[in-house]
Amino acid sequence: MGTRGIATDEQLPTLADPAVAAGRSRREIVATARRLARNRMAMFGAIVYLAIALMALLAPVIAPHDPGAQQLLDRLKPPALMAGGSTEHLLGTDNLGRDILSRLIYGARVSIVVGLVTVTICAVFGSLLGAIGGYLGGRIDYLLVLLLDIWMAFPFLVLAIAMSAVLGPGPMNLILALVLSGWVAYCRVVRGEVMSLRERDFVVAARVVGVSDSRIIARHLVPNVLGPILVLAMLEMATVIIAEAALSFLGLGVGSSIPTWGAMLNDGRAYLRQAWWLATFPGVIISVLVLSINFFGDGLRDALDPRLRNR
Amino acid sequence: MTSDKPSSFSGRSGIPAAMTRRTLLQGAAAGAGAAALGGPLQQGVSAQDSPPLIVAQTADIETLDPPMHRARATQNVHQLIYDSLVHRDENLQMVGHLAESWEVVDDVTYRFTIREGATWQDGSPVTAHDVKFSYDRTLDPATQAPRAGLLDMVESTEAVDDRTVEITTKFADPLVMVFLTYHAIVPMNLVTEQGEAFFEHPVGAGPYAFESWQLNEQVVLKANPNYWDGAPLIDTVIIRAIPDPATLVAELESGGVDIVPILPASFYEQVQGNSDLTALTAPGTAVNYVGLNTTMAPFDNVLVRQALNHAIDRDTIIAALLQGLATPISGPFFPEVRGFDPDVAGYAYDVDKAKALLEEAGLGSGFDATLDTVAANKEVSEAMAGMWQEIGVNVTVNTIEPGVMTERTNSGQSQMWFSSWGDSSADAGVTLFRHFHSSQRELFKDTGYSREDLDQIIDEGRATIDLERRAEIFREAHRIVVDDAPWVFLWQPTAFGATRANVQGFVLRPDGYFFLHKVSKG
Numbered sequence: 001m002g003t004r005g006i007a008t009d010e011q012l013p014t015l016a017d018p019a020v021a022a023g024r025s026r027r028e029i030v031a032t033a034r035r036l037a038r039n040r041m042a043m044f045g046a047i048v049y050l051a052i053a054l055m056a057l058l059a060p061v062i063a064p065h066d067p068g069a070q071q072l073l074d075r076l077k078p079p080a081l082m083a084g085g086s087t088e089h090l091l092g093t094d095n096l097g098r099d100i101l102s103r104l105i106y107g108a109r110v111s112i113v114v115g116l117v118t119v120t121i122c123a124v125f126g127s128l129l130g131a132i133g134g135y136l137g138g139r140i141d142y143l144l145v146l147l148l149d150i151w152m153a154f155p156f157l158v159l160a161i162a163m164s165a166v167l168g169p170g171p172m173n174l175i176l177a178l179v180l181s182g183w184v185a186y187c188r189v190v191r192g193e194v195m196s197l198r199e200r201d202f203v204v205a206a207r208v209v210g211v212s213d214s215r216i217i218a219r220h221l222v223p224n225v226l227g228p229i230l231v232l233a234m235l236e237m238a239t240v241i242i243a244e245a246a247l248s249f250l251g252l253g254v255g256s257s258i259p260t261w262g263a264m265l266n267d268g269r270a271y272l273r274q275a276w277w278l279a280t281f282p283g284v285i286i287s288v289l290v291l292s293i294n295f296f297g298d299g300l301r302d303a304l305d306p307r308l309r310n311r
Numbered sequence: 312m313t314s315d316k317p318s319s320f321s322g323r324s325g326i327p328a329a330m331t332r333r334t335l336l337q338g339a340a341a342g343a344g345a346a347a348l349g350g351p352l353q354q355g356v357s358a359q360d361s362p363p364l365i366v367a368q369t370a371d372i373e374t375l376d377p378p379m380h381r382a383r384a385t386q387n388v389h390q391l392i393y394d395s396l397v398h399r400d401e402n403l404q405m406v407g408h409l410a411e412s413w414e415v416v417d418d419v420t421y422r423f424t425i426r427e428g429a430t431w432q433d434g435s436p437v438t439a440h441d442v443k444f445s446y447d448r449t450l451d452p453a454t455q456a457p458r459a460g461l462l463d464m465v466e467s468t469e470a471v472d473d474r475t476v477e478i479t480t481k482f483a484d485p486l487v488m489v490f491l492t493y494h495a496i497v498p499m500n501l502v503t504e505q506g507e508a509f510f511e512h513p514v515g516a517g518p519y520a521f522e523s524w525q526l527n528e529q530v531v532l533k534a535n536p537n538y539w540d541g542a543p544l545i546d547t548v549i550i551r552a553i554p555d556p557a558t559l560v561a562e563l564e565s566g567g568v569d570i571v572p573i574l575p576a577s578f579y580e581q582v583q584g585n586s587d588l589t590a591l592t593a594p595g596t597a598v599n600y601v602g603l604n605t606t607m608a609p610f611d612n613v614l615v616r617q618a619l620n621h622a623i624d625r626d627t628i629i630a631a632l633l634q635g636l637a638t639p640i641s642g643p644f645f646p647e648v649r650g651f652d653p654d655v656a657g658y659a660y661d662v663d664k665a666k667a668l669l670e671e672a673g674l675g676s677g678f679d680a681t682l683d684t685v686a687a688n689k690e691v692s693e694a695m696a697g698m699w700q701e702i703g704v705n706v707t708v709n710t711i712e713p714g715v716m717t718e719r720t721n722s723g724q725s726q727m728w729f730s731s732w733g734d735s736s737a738d739a740g741v742t743l744f745r746h747f748h749s750s751q752r753e754l755f756k757d758t759g760y761s762r763e764d765l766d767q768i769i770d771e772g773r774a775t776i777d778l779e780r781r782a783e784i785f786r787e788a789h790r791i792v793v794d795d796a797p798w799v800f801l802w803q804p805t806a807f808g809a810t811r812a813n814v815q816g817f818v819l820r821p822d823g824y825f826f827l828h829k830v831s832k833g
Binding site for chain 1: 557581627628631690697700705707708710
């Protein structure tokens, strides 16, 4: 540790010492978690999200039927609570006689996985680029900002449709399309944060004592922007899940043999008048998942916000 | 009528138009003419005041150049703008259109007299030279017309005088007259003068004059007040392209569309239950099938193709998804077709047999495949994919635009595709030639299926004028095609269409074509 020798100097911010920083951030994490735990909406969101994630994970165990199994003669059966419904199909059957509950359970896999994977890739890639641009400044930063501006001017849906047309539908291509559009947000946020952190004393001090740029970015800057990245990731996750549903709705998603909520919504659209349950259940669960993530994301933001700390 | 798919279900069909498709918004002289004339009176409302008649199909037209396509949706619009020598009426009886009479001089010679007073929409008379020009242009190899295959029995066309045209065929063919209904007559002078540009704003001799075409949106037509069969009752006709059947029905229910000539059977109950709408059905003259690309593994193995046939439970699909509006078929023809063999059993639904056939083919563990389909057929396609899953064949349903599908099948890129084939000639010759004769595989790669011995049988049958003998020869071809199974043979759909309840005079024809000049709105 290059900073070890002077880190104890009272004049320097303690965060410059990783050991002290770690101790302090551990304390902060605990405090943040406490604040988060007191936020009922955030906790509700977290529980719902975890429940849906668990449902996705355990799909083969808890789904009552094979999600692809068709019973054409049992098509459009209403949910169990309606006249004509049966407990065999709690949420009814779709236009090909497939069990809607089982398809919803399996469909959670696509939403959860696509959401997690896309957001992780975007956050890592976008944050790194943003941190490099914001820290180094100069020509590299100029080029980065130029790239960001061009990127943001490009209509995402058109990009996704074009990619689907060229590469064909499939989970990998879908994630690629979502990543290509999603990394920009992280890059912008992190770049801005890093630009202000760059001039702070503890960073200046680290630089003065000869810590390398890559080390400063990794040890001093990134930990300090983790909060905003987390909050952004939560809000982006909701956006990504909606985008996945939208692309599946348009038939550009993961492909027809995998049940997804967006595709179910689209298939059900033609039957809105005859059989409302086809489109309603996937619509409701998409809303519930997105809402729960947003509740949690908002709670996280409030918990991390120093201005709200003592409430 | 033969060939050409009923637009909405298939999308398979023509070759991309040679001319540029552009949005054409030019003023139509004919529209002004119609307004000046006023047209006939219908319930006290003169034609120029009538609101437009809006017809919707699931596919846009591919071109305005008559021989440059093989798509039903396109042909339907062409038949309104252009006219043919002869057509069939709603009972499928031959009637004169641009020809007022005809005589069969001998087995291979037909003489037509052009109708007195038949004119182009610019007022000049239709002559025998226009007929010769149109047929010669279609058959000229340089034109590369997809429709040439529907006229290839014609050896030559001669204009004896201005009003007499004589057609000589290569061989005695009982279907010549039927084939002539598929070919529009274009004005020689204008086409020669303007070249390709003519087809951006064509002039025909049909009941409606072209006004504009917005690609993938609509074609607008204006009444031709001088039409030989009387001025159309409605002044403006708009043909809209709405690919999604659910949207189509919603538009019909809300009054955004007056007539939908072809609808998926799944909407039958919904249309019937709506008092604002009239559901129309007629015996169909089409078959639905899944094409299998016999040049690609594993579809090059006849056992695999037979297995795929055995795996489909046609009765259940018809009962559950098609609301009973279809009849299962054993081969490429329905029973009314000359050449249909009632003794051919076809492929009964038998999962065990299908599995055994796959096992025999060395594919006991199944395989992956992709089935191309269009939005209107997505549901049925997915139901079939579910049935193939039962024998271990994992089929991904690929829903694409009709035009893309045409391109993929014509160029032989599709592995499997769901399609439909209309043939109201009630004679196996057309279907056999178009789908199972090697000579057609250059223009339409499709299944890639070709057999020299079958080619000879088809050639012989097509040249046989004795109808009993002809049927016998075609039955032989029928048996070969069913055994080789280049298609998964599915069913003969009952034609189903719908109109707003106030639409009068619209007839749903067995052949799926429509003529609108006698249609009015109450």
